Structure formats: structure tokens, C-alpha cells
Amino acid sequence: MRNSECSISHMVADVPAPRTTADARRATVLSCAIVVFARAGYYATPVADVAAAAKISPAYVFRLFPSKLALFVAALNACFARVVAALEAGADDAACDDPEKRLAEMGDAYARLIGDRTLLMLQVHALSASDVPEVRHALRRGLEQVVTVARTRTGASPAAVQQFVAYGQLCHLLVATELVGTTPAWATALTAGMAHPDPPATEEDAD
Amino acid sequence: MRNSECSISHMVADVPAPRTTADARRATVLSCAIVVFARAGYYATPVADVAAAAKISPAYVFRLFPSKLALFVAALNACFARVVAALEAGADDAACDDPEKRLAEMGDAYARLIGDRTLLMLQVHALSASDVPEVRHALRRGLEQVVTVARTRTGASPAAVQQFVAYGQLCHLLVATELVGTTPAWATALTAGMAHPDPPATEEDAD
DNA sequence: ACAGCTGGTGACTGACCAATCACACACACG
DNA sequence: CGTGTGTGTGATTGGTCAGTCACCAGCTGT
Helix, strand or coil: CCCCCCCCCCCCCCCCCCCCCHHHHHHHHHHHHHHHHHHHCCCCCCHHHHHHHHCCCHHHHHHHCCCHHHHHHHHHHHHHHHHHHHHHHHHHHCCCCCHHHHHHHHHHHHHHHCCCCHHHHHHHHHHHCCCCHHHHHHHHHHHHHHHHHHHHHHCCCHHHHHHHHHHHHHHHHHHHCCCCCCCCCCCHHHHCCCCCCCCCCCHHHCC | CCCCCCCCCCCCCCCCCCCCCHHHHHHHHHHHHHHHHHHHCCCCCCHHHHHHHCCCCHHHHHHHCCCHHHHHHHHHHHHHHHHHHHHHHHHHHCCCCCHHHHHHHHHHHHHHHCCCCHHHHHHHHHHHCCCCHHHHHHHHHHHHHHHHHHHHHHCCCHHHHHHHHHHHHHHHHHHHCCCCCCCCCCCHHHHCCCCCCCCCCCHHHCC
């Protein structure tokens, strides 16, 4: 039944990761966790779903991460790391020195990043699970990074940073309620000026 | 073991709500559901907790509401009804005719309403559970009411309404992460100008 | 008193799920 | 070949929870 010797090439994607280091596995599990947790949130997604996405057994997830909570917090931290990186890249793109301009460029970069709902929904779910201390602390750390990078990399005023975060939250609301694609006339006031990249349709909305 | 005949009066507070109509019960269960669901969210709170808060058996909750989902959606609708009522009251309080002023008054009314985190957190949890169609639709209906009342009762511009909702969401973020009471210096930019009434401490934070 | 109706519950079930553990497999290095 | 080390899993367990059902208890009309 083994296919070691019969290494004919029509057996594709059968043993996807035959042997890796635990660290590499942890990284892939983390990426899968971001995607899977972003779908239904912390409480509604069993670790078995993450394991299936990473194509390993549920038991091994618990060897790579001490608990479901630790896995979720790690995924949340990775999520914020990506967000901060995108924000910094956006700030770098802005050649202009005007703080408002640079902040607007950052906003565009964020809008581009969350074209797929993944990183956005993970933050929404984390906010909902913020009664768990570890989640709340991770959330605050992430928000601190965002505020810091917005302040230092653009030189914008506190009020501008506040508005930046507020409209980011508005964006979360509109995307989560699916008010971006089909705007029902009463919501045109809310979606106005929201620079959302037109056709998301990346391949992760399969299934 | 029964205490039917030995109805001596030292058994106080034993049968707290001896007999009511089902409609009255439904109303109390709904109020309790708002409070209890606001604590940990839809997936993390069993209906038994709502039943305990309403001092009835879990089985009876399922007689009063067809399912846990229906109960949650009903609680969410009641939540938005209270929010809209508070917003309208705030608009009525503003004697001024200036749209910006009236909207600001509405914002103050909202800040006052969510002095206790209950209605706020329920909205946060609902947003996290918005992948459930019924929840998402209830959320959109609630948001529609909020936008409509903000537009019609203040006459504010669409951009002002958008900002109103955006800063409401920012308020949700700050309260959920407990960034309002102890602001860690990096977050002063975010909490600046947030008119949060100082001592919440209503009696529902007992237990 | 008895029937019929409505408020209310104990006890159960079937499913799901986090976490554990003994074990299997692959590769080292001697 | 044997022993050790690290990758990976099947099977299980203990617990929780949504939803159901048979049943009880009080009220009303006759």
C-alpha cells in the first residue's frame, strides 16, 4: 500500500508534507489557524478544523501548541504582525511628507490588506473573545503596535490617529455585515469613501 | 422530602416567581439573555446560564423560544430597540437645531447608555457571530435603524453620520479591551475626547 | 369533582470537543 | 544492528451542551 517505490508522478498531493521540523509545522499550523479561526471565531471552531486545514492530526496540534487558547493567541499575534508590516509598507510607499497624506496612504494599504476578510474577521472574533485575559492582552498589544506605527511613521496628530483607528473599526463593521458589496441605499452614507478593492475573489472562498 | 404541607414561613425566597403568563416570562428571559449573552457571547454561553439568570429551568427557555439562535436574535433586536430609543431621547434633548450639535448630543446619549458594557458587548459578540445569517441580518436591521434615526432626527450629512458610527465602533473597541479606565499612555490618543461617564457601577455587575 | 388548559420541570440523549497517552514510524549515530 | 531522538497518529476520556419528552402542578369552567 505504500507508494515509496512506485514513485510515479500521478500521485500528486497525497503525502503533502512527509517530514518536516516541528518549527516549520508550527508555522504552517499558525497560518492555517489564522484562516480557520477567522471563519467562525474562537469558540465556534474546533482545533480539529485547524488540524484538517494543516493536514495533520488534531493530536499533533496539541503537541505543537500547549492549548487551543495558546494557538488562538499565537494566530492573533501573527495577524497583527502582518497588519503592522502592511502599514509600514504603506507608509514607505507615500513619498509625500504630509502627515495626513501618509496616514491616508496607510489607510489604503490596510484596505488593500484586508481585501480578503481573513485578518479583519480574526480581529473581530478576538474582540468578542476579549473577556479571556490572554486574548484581551494580545489585542491590546496589537493595537498598541498599530497606534505606534501610525504615530511614528506618519507623524500625524493624535486626533488623526484616533480617526484612523475609528474608520478602521467602521471598516470591520461593514465587511463583517457584508455591507460592502451590496449596499442597501440606507447604508450608502456608511460605505461612502471606503476604498475597498473591487473584486476580492481570491481562491480561499472556495468551499 | 416534599415541603407541601410543612408550609412554615421560614422558607423565604424559595418560589420567586410562582406564576406568570408566558409572555411576561418571555420578556424577563429576554432581558436576562441580553445581560448573559453580553458576557461571553453567543457560542460561549449555554442557555442554561440564561435560564439560571431568569430563575427558570433550561427546558422552559426552549418552550419560550424555539432555539438558542432565536433567543440570541431576539435579544439582539431588543438591544437595538433600546439603543434606538436612547438615541431618539438624545436627539430630543438637544434644543438646538444645528445638525452637528444634535448628532453630538446623540453621541453623548449613546455614551451614557453604554456606561455599563452590556449593550455594547452584545453588539460586539453579534458582529463576531455574523457568519450566522440570522445574526447578520438582525445586525443589519439594527444598524439600519441607527443610521436612519441619526439621519432623520438630526439632519446631519452622510459624512457626519458615517463619522458618528465610526466613532461608535471605536468606542466598542476601547471598552471591550478595557482601555477606558486605565489608559496606558500609548492609548491616550485613542481615548481622547471619549466622553465616558465616570462611575458605571450599576448593580448588574454583582456576581 | 372532574376535565381541560397553561405554566413549569427532571431526566435524558445524542452529538461534539479539548486534551491525553500509548504507540508507530523515520531517521540519526555508534 | 541497536539505541536514541524527534515526528506523527489512533483511540480514548471526561465533560459540556442543545434540544426533547414525559410528566407534574396550578388555574378555570361546568
